[in-house]
Amino acid sequence: MARQERAIRTRESILESMASLFIEVGYEAATIAALVERTGLTRGALYFHFPTKESMAHGVLARAVTREGILPQTYKLQEWVDLGLLLAHRLPREPMLRAAVQLSVDPKARTLFGTRWPDWIDLGQDLLVEAKERGELLPHAVPAEIARLAVGAWTGVQLVTEALPEDRALSEEIARLYQLILPNIASIGVLAKLDTSPYRAERLLDSAAVEEPVH
The missing domain is CATH 1.10.10.60 (Homeodomain-like)
Structure with missing residues (x-):
């Protein structure tokens, strides 16, 4: 052993x-x-x-695709938001995740073994489909389209944030991204109850650590 x-x-x-x-x-x-x-x-x-x-x-x-830190929520749409907020919080702190993103945008690496973007899209789509079934999304919202475009937007925000000379926190930028997206896809009753704080991910990870059983 x-x-x-x-x-x-x-x-x-x-x-x-x-x-x-x-x-x-x-x-x-x-x-x-x-x-x-x-x-x-x-x-x-x-x-x-x-x-x-x-x-x-x-x-x-x-190691790139993970649900680490995601806890069951009243709304599946909140879990979808949490997925992106947690990744934004962890990425600057975890070299493995940063390297996975870098490999995904590296043309040479991408031709050799692809990316994990399809997996992130599938993970997000699963949550969005459940949200749709529960009536959390507006009638026109299509889970597959939202999942695909959100991953593209998330990646773009991350790359631009990293490249700009200003000292911008990725968690704050991604929180703003969701604040722009959600009014266009979330039903009115659900929208008001969603938490898009850039500090939410840290709180979720702390809660997950407390709930882990002690062996």
């Missing part, structure tokens, strides 16, 4: 180090030699866990 746990920690450490390299220099310029230097592991040890750089990229992308 101890050996297995050590292997899991080593694998995680390799992914985190490679994610940092992807962020710093991009997919193509990130090399195994640089990874060896950064981790202190031998090439043999690296290849034991990941046979290629591409497999490491797949490992990073696999």
Whole structure:
């Protein structure tokens, strides 16, 4: 068991180090030699866990789509908003997520193994379909269209926020994005009850941590 746990920690450490390299220099310029230097592991040890750089990229992308922090809410539309707010809160703090986004917009990487955007769209669409069935969306709102366009808008806001010289918090910018979107898709009764605060994600993660069982 101890050996297995050590292997899991080593694998995680390799992914985190490679994610940092992807962020710093991009997919193509990130090399195994640089990874060896950064981790202190031998090439043999690296290849034991990941046979290629591409497999490491797949490992990073696999961590991108998550419902971490999302708690059941009265309205499914709130859970959909929470999905985007939580990602905005976590992205600047978690290299693995930042690297996954960077790989998704890197043309070279994208041609090799695609992106996780379809998975984010599907996750959002599932919540929006439930919201539609519950009468939380306006009659004209189409879950598939909203999910697809919202992921595109979210990604655009993230890239622009990161590139602008002003010190803007991604959580605040994404909160504004939802404040613009929701009046066009949410039913009047639900709209007034939705929380789009940029601080909501932090509160959700704190609540999720409190609710985790102690082993």
